[in-house]
Amino acid sequence: MSKTKGQFSEIYRWVRRIPRGRVLSYGDIAALCRSGVSARTVGWALSVCPDDLPWHRVVNYQGRLTIGRRSLVLQEVQRQRLLAEGVRFVALDQIAMDRHRWNPRSRAKNPRPTARKRRRKASAR
């Protein structure tokens, strides 16, 4: 096993913690890790991640499925998995980030339906 795997393990750990129906951005995960990794590194880690990892719960900070840049087929897989978890889309390749972004510090494990949604200028594309 290489040493880099060890660095990725912290990234994987956070990804595994993301509750169903919620997401984190690459930058969020990078900020959570003590290793001082960058958002790009998180992307790299996910590109070689184990299959059992819920990688589909990681999107970019705008909520876009930027994996499409790499493979539109994988992007479709991600979309279907998110839809299956009840994630709401605002565009074909973009979810409602304000609604589904997970706050690890919050004790709540599930999204609260009653939560007031923040008014945000989500510029679609």
Next chain:
DNA sequence: TTTATGACAGACG
């Protein structure tokens, strides 16, 4: 060893 390339994010004009 050097160069190029991203599943990103933030700054700039």
Next chain:
DNA sequence: CCGTCTGCCATAA
């Protein structure tokens, strides 16, 4: 508001 550029850092060639 929007397209570009730049910093970031692990891999591949």
